[in-house]
Amino acid sequence: MPIEINKLSYSYKKGTPFEKQVLKDISLFIRDGEFVGIIGPTQAGKTTLAQHFNALLIPGKGSVVVNAMNTADKKADLVKLRHNVGYVFQNPDYQLFAPTVGEDIAFGPRNQNLPTEEIEDRVAEAMDQVGLDYDTFYKRDIFALSGGQKRRAAIAGVLACKPQIMILDDVTAGLDPGGREEIIKVIQKLHTEKEITTIYISNSMDEVAMLADRIIVLDQGQVLFDDQTRDVFLHARKLIEIGLELPEVMSITTRLAEAGFDLPGAVLSIEEAVDAIAANLQQGQVKD
């Protein structure tokens, strides 16, 4: 299910004094099985862009074509499209509503009018995928969940629809480091095992650097970079300029490079950094 976006522009509150253009002339293509990171400073328009992928928003100008279906087409089956393109929202409180975890996860498949056994199977599978133990959590009260558990329940609720594309909108925001790590593991596993096309929106460069094969950088509603992860991070200065923070490893390596170390322009993991710095020290290239 590729997504093809052509010259997309979008304004909120069109035709009122508060009209605000949020997306400007965006073109991009997302292939099957990709792991794409969308980054950008807050208010850059990331959420607005992503909501076009599953037709929650319909283009003002330009077109969005998902699996050869134009979302602006009056005859398009958008309900079916939304089952195929899952979207996990920033805030799980907007999504969770049923009294128990199990019932909430069953909500999506129930909307597909599946037989009861199939729904139950899907709920069990989705809970397993996100690491919520079935026996412990199936009947657990939604309000008794911790922040991290709520996110996982929300992800499971979308997974139970069996999407082929999964959009994760800032799902680690506001979690403690342990909670973040768990969510990231879940997402990574889904991508590698189920080969779900994953679109990961985040403010955290560390997460995107670690997860994504390709990164789209948005700034003020425009695509600034759209490239392989490593190549995007070569533009370190520009990224900082628009208000993003480099991954932690890179903020160290760029400083070392300024101090005379001979390091590559983009360093994405601690292992890489360690190797490169060690090589420098062995060769004795550094003066002090």
Next chain:
Amino acid sequence: MELTKNITLGVYLPGETYIHNLDPRTKIIAAAILITLLLFIKSYLAYAIFLFLIIAILVIATIPPGYAFSGLKPMLPILVLMWLFQLFLYSTPDAEVIVSWWIFSATDAGLHMGNLISMRVLFLFTVTTILTLTTSIVSLTDGLESLLNPLKKIGLPSQELVMTMIIALRFVLILAEELDKIIKAQMARGVAFDRGNFIQKTKSLFPVFLPLFINAFKRAEELIVAMEARSYTGGKGRTKMKTLHMGRVDLFAGLFILLFSALIIYVILIVPPVI
């Protein structure tokens, strides 16, 4: 999908026009006078004059009329229903039947009643909307508090009342924004709000209103904590950062409203009511 687009009540449209710069008390009193007048208007001529005033105010305040009236869009179904009710159910002994269908019959009296009541609601809404569009929340609060101050002597907790009212007004927009997000989150899981029979449609509202109420309570609680953390203990002993000040412009506006009221009262007295 944008719910908040058509919400104009409680929205402030910043500006530096004559109307924006009036003392909030002037605007509140003027709105109160206009609303009172509206309750007595029973002729099309008076409504026409009133419309003229509304448009003049919109022009002076540089509010696009299309925007000011767009807030009525969500109310339209109710207005139409109300109009139909009056049309078919209201009648006077000497009324003439214009259409009849099955057990229903519409009279000219019903038609006029429907028109008058719909216009009254329309104008009431527009006057209030213009007030909030041209007055920031802070000035609105200050103005209302200052006007209600004398009532404190008879034990009315005016500051608390105003605070409650203003918060309620703010929540209209906040809740609409939340509703928008919640609807999207549920649509993402395949809810089709427009499909199915009545029972299915009603059921599809649960996943939307439950999170809305829960989040509203949560927000209210957060607000309480935020207010208490800043030592809010009610209106007693609070002072103002900005003091209100009436100037010549306010005098002028006041005189104008008085003249206008005289005109409308004159019309009310000489033009016979349509019903």
